[in-house]
Amino acid sequence: MTAMLADPAHDDLLPAGLLDFLCSATPDAWVDWALANPEVLLIDHAQCEKKAASTAMSLLYRYVDQPLLLTKLSQLAREELLHFEQVVRLMASRGITYRHLSASRYAEGLRRHLRGEEPGRLVDLLIIGALIEARSCERFARLLPHLDDELAKFYRGLVKSEGRHYEDYLMLARRLAPSPIDERIAFLAEREAELITMPDTAFRFHSGVPA
Ligand SMILES: [Fe+2]
Numbered sequence: 001m002t003a004m005l006a007d008p009a010h011d012d013l014l015p016a017g018l019l020d021f022l023c024s025a026t027p028d029a030w031v032d033w034a035l036a037n038p039e040v041l042l043i044d045h046a047q048c049e050k051k052a053a054s055t056a057m058s059l060l061y062r063y064v065d066q067p068l069l070l071t072k073l074s075q076l077a078r079e080e081l082l083h084f085e086q087v088v089r090l091m092a093s094r095g096i097t098y099r100h101l102s103a104s105r106y107a108e109g110l111r112r113h114l115r116g117e118e119p120g121r122l123v124d125l126l127i128i129g130a131l132i133e134a135r136s137c138e139r140f141a142r143l144l145p146h147l148d149d150e151l152a153k154f155y156r157g158l159v160k161s162e163g164r165h166y167e168d169y170l171m172l173a174r175r176l177a178p179s180p181i182d183e184r185i186a187f188l189a190e191r192e193a194e195l196i197t198m199p200d201t202a203f204r205f206h207s208g209v210p211a
């Protein structure tokens with residue numbers, strides 16, 4: 001199966017502004033790589049959902065004095081765990097064994113830019129959360145035209161929920177930052193774009209392109 005150019009029919013599923021927020025679109029080479037690795041796609045997808053829940057949970061522990069954050073991220077963590085259960089169920093129905101996979105360089109590649117002092121650290125964590133959710137949303141949408149009906153239906157639903165998560169993280173970043181964050185967003189979005197467009201050694205949901 002060969003990936004075609006981004007199907008514009010699926011862009012309308014994405015929240016307004018999401019494609020501008022991300023500095024660059026997922027390369028076609030990643031879509032081809034994903035389609036050639038359907039088992040790793042699902043296993044790593046399960047890992048990402050679990051990680052998304054645990055990242056949100058760690059923010060709930062750290063920032064107990066932020067009521068809006070607690071409400072939004074508690075809801076988000078529950079949704080990510082639900083997605084996790086759904087992927088695991090789908091894997092089981094397809095006879096795919098859940099095994100350990102090494103993490104891609106992606107999340108660590110973003111977190112290395114975290115500022116050490118508050119409130120910069122919180123703002124960076126929220127912007128990075130928005131970037132990861134936005135990229136996941138964009139990648140699910142890019143895969144849609146190439147998937148079987150069952151997986152396409154599942155991923156179509158995820159485009160909606162990860163799109164909402166992107167909006168929530170970005171809203172929290174803007175609300176909780178003491179000053180405008182556009183420059184910081186631009187910096188981190190450029191780093192994110194580098195990570196997903198550069199050559200990578202192994203296919204993962206958030207990997208770059210084949211080396
Ligand atoms: Fe999710």
Ligand SMILES: [Fe+2]
Pocket residue numbers: 052080133161162165
């Ligand atoms: Fe999410």
